Structure formats: C-alpha cells, structure tokens
Amino acid sequence: MIEMKYATIYVSVIEEKICRIVQQKPMLGSGSVNELMHAFSSAIKDPDIRAILLAAEGEYFCAGMDPVFLRAAAEADFEKNLEESRQIIQLFGLINSMRKPVFAAVQGKAVSEGVGLAAVCDYVIASDDASFQLPDLSQGAMPALVLPYLVQRIGVGTCRRMLLEGSVIEAGEAMKMGLIEKVCRPKELHTRTLEVISDILLKNRANALGFMKEYLSKSEGMSNADAIDYAVHVNAVVQMTDDFKKSNQTAEGE
Secondary structure, three states, X not given: OOOEEOOOEEEEEEOOOEXXXXXXXXXXXXXXXXXXXXXXXXXXXXXXXXXXXXXXXXXXEEOOEOHHXXXXXXXXXXXXXXXXXXXXXXXHHHHHHOOOOEEEEEOOEEEOHHHHHHHOOOEEEEEOOOEEEOOHHHHOOOOOOXXXXXXXXXXXXXXXXXXXXXXXEEHHHHHHHOOOOEEEOHXXXXXXXXXXXXXXXXXXXXXXXXXXXXXXXXXOOOOHHHHHXXXXXXXXXXXXXXXXXXXXXXXXXX
C-alpha cells in the first residue's frame, strides 16, 4: 500500500503494517466520506496491512457534517436524503465490520458524526484535552446514523443522557462511559497509540482477530440461538486455521 494524498485525507503506512488515515478537514461531506471509504477499502485488501489508525489534525477530530452538506439536505427530497444517509452509514458499517482492527487517536473535539467515527472503531485513545458532544437535538436534528453504534458502545441509558444534555464530555468522563479506552497527554498521543497497536498486534494472531471482528459484527441483531449456532461454526473454522494448529502442536516426544 503506497502513501496517498486525497483532497480531504492523507494516507500513509507506518511501521510497515499500520495504515494511518489522517483527516485534514474538520467536517464530513460527500467527498470526504467517499475518500474515507476508498482508503479503508484499500487497507482491507492489502495483505501487508494488519491494522488501521484513524487520526486527525487541528482543533477537531471531526466536527460532524459540513454546513454546505446540511444546507443541501434541508432542501433535498426524501430520496436524496435517503441516498446521502446510506452513504454515511455505509462508511460507519465498513469501519465497524472490517476484519482488521481499527484504532482511533482523538486529539480534539468530536461532534455529532465525529462521535460516530470514534464509536465505530475498535479501540479509541484520546488526549486529555479531547472532547465529545452530541448537540444535534438543540439544532433540530438527530444523530440517527450514530446511534446504532453508540448504543453498542455505551448503552441506551448513557446514550440517552448524552443526547438530552447535549453537553461537552471531556476525555476522562468519556472513558468512564466506555466511549474510549485510554487517555493520555496530548504530546504522548501518537506514541502511546502506536505502543497500544503494536502490543495488540504482537499478542494476537491476525486470523483470530479477523474472526473475532467478524463474529461480533455479524452476530449483532441475531437471536440468542442463532448467535450461539454461529459461534459454534466460527469456532470449528478457527480450529482449522494454520495459526491455531501451530499454537497447539504437541511438542515432540510428549
């Protein structure tokens, strides 16, 4: 995978196995959503990439949707808004369901869909001056596309409170809520994030990580009986992989 410069993001490979996607504009629009889709899809297909890191530059991790996009949505008909909504939810779904682990390094403010971008990642590390906010209800909107993934992360009750209050949630509180996993000082964010990624990749086999993500993604919404049946099948397949066999070979002479 080669380094690529898009109009709204920059993609590079660090430590030979981590695809780093940096958002260079604070807001999402049709162009940035398409570019993020392309970048994540490319990372999925590259066999040398084991993890993806989503980051940003400046004051915002992501400030939500671009006002130009929102003004157009206010004038659009149902079919057009449905098309645009599907485009955004496809991005969230791609990130959330891809077999490779996705990490987020949140350096600033995450607002509305920015909260969603963090919520769909597998592991989120934030600087202690980062913040999260859902002010949508006060603006006559609703972050409907964010909610399925946010509820998975923090639960219905906490999600409801976050929406009703619409207040800024600092990184420390966000970690207590389960929205993020770790908090560090701003100057340490990049280094600490790479340490976490390297540790996770070192201790876990790629195939096992992939099957874990696949199970969690596909079993969501299944009945308990179907989820159990699916788990049985996944377990049987995992035990046939080379990684499993190598880890469980009987030592010679035993």
